[in-house]
Amino acid sequence: MLEMREVSKVYRTETVETHALRGFSLKVDEGEFVAVTGPSGSGKTTFLTIAGLLEDFTRGEYLLDHVNVHGMNDNQRSRLRNEKIGFVFQAFNLIPDLNVLDNVEVPLHYRHMSGGERRKRALAALERVGLSARLKHYPAELSGGQQQRVAIARALAGGPRLLLADEPTGNLDTAMARGVMELIEEIHREGATIIMVTHDPELAARAQRNVHIVDGMATGVSEEPRFHPGLRERTAGDVSLPRS
Amino acid sequence: MMTPRPILSALRRHKIAAFLIVLEIALAFAIVSNAVYLVMGRLQRMDIHSGIDERDLVTLQISSSGNAGVPSAEADLAALRTIPGVQSASAVNSLPFTNSSWNSDFTKTPGQDATGYPATIYLGSRDLLPTLGVKILAGRGFSSDQYTDLTPATMLSAFFKPTQVIVSKAYAEQLWPGGNAVGKLLYVDKSQGQIVGVMSNIVRPQLSDSGTDPSNFYAVVLPFRVGPDLDASYVLRAAPAARERVLKAAVTKLQAMHPTQTVTKQATLSQMRREYFANDRAMAWLLVSTILALLGVTAIGIVGLASFWVQQRTRQIGVRRALGARRRDILRYFQTENFLLATAGIALGCAAAIGINVWLMAHYAVPRLPIIYLPIGAVALWLLGQLAVLGPALRAARVAPTVAMRAA
Numbered sequence A: 001m002l003e004m005r006e007v008s009k010v011y012r013t014e015t016v017e018t019h020a021l022r023g024f025s026l027k028v029d030e031g032e033f034v035a036v037t038g039p040s041g042s043g044k045t046t047f048l049t050i051a052g053l054l055e056d057f058t059r060g061e062y063l064l065d066h067v068n069v070h071g072m073n074d075n076q077r078s079r080l081r082n083e084k085i086g087f088v089f090q091a092f093n094l095i096p097d098l099n100v101l102d103n104v105e106v107p108l109h110y111r112h113m114s115g116g117e118r119r120k121r122a123l124a125a126l127e128r129v130g131l132s133a134r135l136k137h138y139p140a141e142l143s144g145g146q147q148q149r150v151a152i153a154r155a156l157a158g159g160p161r162l163l164l165a166d167e168p169t170g171n172l173d174t175a176m177a178r179g180v181m182e183l184i185e186e187i188h189r190e191g192a193t194i195i196m197v198t199h200d201p202e203l204a205a206r207a208q209r210n211v212h213i214v215d216g217m218a219t220g221v222s223e224e225p226r227f228h229p230g231l232r233e234r235t236a237g238d239v240s241l242p243r244s
Numbered sequence B: 001m002m003t004p005r006p007i008l009s010a011l012r013r014h015k016i017a018a019f020l021i022v023l024e025i026a027l028a029f030a031i032v033s034n035a036v037y038l039v040m041g042r043l044q045r046m047d048i049h050s051g052i053d054e055r056d057l058v059t060l061q062i063s064s065s066g067n068a069g070v071p072s073a074e075a076d077l078a079a080l081r082t083i084p085g086v087q088s089a090s091a092v093n094s095l096p097f098t099n100s101s102w103n104s105d106f107t108k109t110p111g112q113d114a115t116g117y118p119a120t121i122y123l124g125s126r127d128l129l130p131t132l133g134v135k136i137l138a139g140r141g142f143s144s145d146q147y148t149d150l151t152p153a154t155m156l157s158a159f160f161k162p163t164q165v166i167v168s169k170a171y172a173e174q175l176w177p178g179g180n181a182v183g184k185l186l187y188v189d190k191s192q193g194q195i196v197g198v199m200s201n202i203v204r205p206q207l208s209d210s211g212t213d214p215s216n217f218y219a220v221v222l223p224f225r226v227g228p229d230l231d232a233s234y235v236l237r238a239a240p241a242a243r244e245r246v247l248k249a250a251v252t253k254l255q256a257m258h259p260t261q262t263v264t265k266q267a268t269l270s271q272m273r274r275e276y277f278a279n280d281r282a283m284a285w286l287l288v289s290t291i292l293a294l295l296g297v298t299a300i301g302i303v304g305l306a307s308f309w310v311q312q313r314t315r316q317i318g319v320r321r322a323l324g325a326r327r328r329d330i331l332r333y334f335q336t337e338n339f340l341l342a343t344a345g346i347a348l349g350c351a352a353a354i355g356i357n358v359w360l361m362a363h364y365a366v367p368r369l370p371i372i373y374l375p376i377g378a379v380a381l382w383l384l385g386q387l388a389v390l391g392p393a394l395r396a397a398r399v400a401p402t403v404a405m406r407a408a
């Protein structure tokens, strides 16, 4: 799905040069669930912005779906983001002026799609995160957990194959975090590739593989994909959508 | 690409700011469309075609009061014709672009109850029409024996004798639409005149407020010679480019002939036109300044609000970019938003524009605003809005998608 080879990212300001990533290499297979951990400032978010084509990198090589993305223009990147990648942010990042349904439709506005199709997809995504009853609510009227689930629905609406989540539970209390985590696991089960940055070792442990970043370099990559403990439990029993 | 609906929904969450800008656009639209119409009216008036050869004409007037008695027009004109560069000269009771005129209601049947058609009256010698550059289009000019001298003493009786009349084309057209005026009779009360010729249009001295009013060209010429005793002026046709010199020489000559009298007026016709329209010009400038100021203030309002919104929405712009919006999608979002606001303003402004016009019609004899000024105003404000929003919208389009991940 995604392969980075010796990727470096240098942020230059007038006074300082920050090497946010140094010779960072990582391969993520289709359908994998990778948790990214590491101390604050180690380059986790930088990795996600590059992986998600939000910015270019300084050196190295990055293949997304076997396509070299280096040097792609802004329009090409936008289109790839729109079609292949879903984002989930720590701060939810819903658009405050739009209701839940309109928020979920936002990414669909940036591709050729009829209003009816847009509506259908958004409703399906909201159904999936269990928020069909909140279509006309505005983000400020929802709890943090609900907001994050709307954000996940927005990420899902476009049918992405890669979901990038930057500390998706960072702003949530434990109960809400659990709900969101279970939702992400379910999305993974349905076939999406997931890369999730987290501070929480417990959540990281639920991924198939952990990547630890220190000082802009990947360390402690467990090459052996572990079996997902949560997955085994849940596939055995009934799947009920989490509510927060 | 964004459809307008979510943009409208988002705007509904910012009702007050949106309403204020819509109001500003509506006000600008209403005032600007009316002001543009008023300016056009003034320009049209100022642009009126006088029907005389203004460029080569000069005029001067000598006072009739003085120790030496009333100057004789014939003697004065004979002397003026000797000035080099003078091609022809005549006395005339009044001229275009002056504030004194002789006017009368002419009727097609005799008697006081007949419907009258107002026209201005030009009086002068045989030289008058050639000097002014007015042409006979149909019929003929006056025969020489028709001319009589008009003095304060003979005025009343002169007007009661049957006479000949030359009418302007516009007046003929008004009296006998599509017909032939030559040979027809005209009356002032019971006095009778027979139309012998139709002349090219000559504008009346005092124009109506509207430059397109056909009655501006309702004029008749009667075969009466006039002189300074009836406050007549002399009008001279100068050779091309000689008018300034001719005017100076004419003044000198008149003063030499009548040392105790004063030359009360001396001007080229071009000067007279300029002075006559001085108010229109001032008003047009005032209106244009008002229009520009209003458009400027509106543009500043749009730029201000758009800049504020772009700044306020920096994060959501970053999020939209992350979700796949291209730079041009962001640009278009703000352009569409502005277009919607402008459209609302224009719609509201249409009602206000008509309201202002109705009020102006009631209080200032302004005619009804032609409907064409509404689309003109609409296009102007749409363009203004797009122009004003372009800067902020381009700034919005430059917001980096990483803002979605980074901004606190």
Ligand SMILES: Nc1ncnc2c1ncn2[C@@H]1O[C@H](COP(=O)(O)OP(=O)(O)O)[C@@H](O)[C@H]1O
Pocket (backbone or CB within 6 Å): A011, A012, A013, A018, A019, A020, A038, A039, A040, A041, A042, A043, A044, A045, A046, A047
């Ligand atoms: N836009 C930027 N300009 C300059 N330095 C940056 C920028 N973004 C991130 N950095 C720096 O890059 C390093 C890695 O940051 P980041 O990837 O956000 O770390 P993490 O997400 O692991 O906390 C930090 O030192 C951070 O200060």
Ligand SMILES: [Mg+2]
Pocket (backbone or CB within 6 Å): A044, A045, A046
């Ligand atoms: Mg981070």
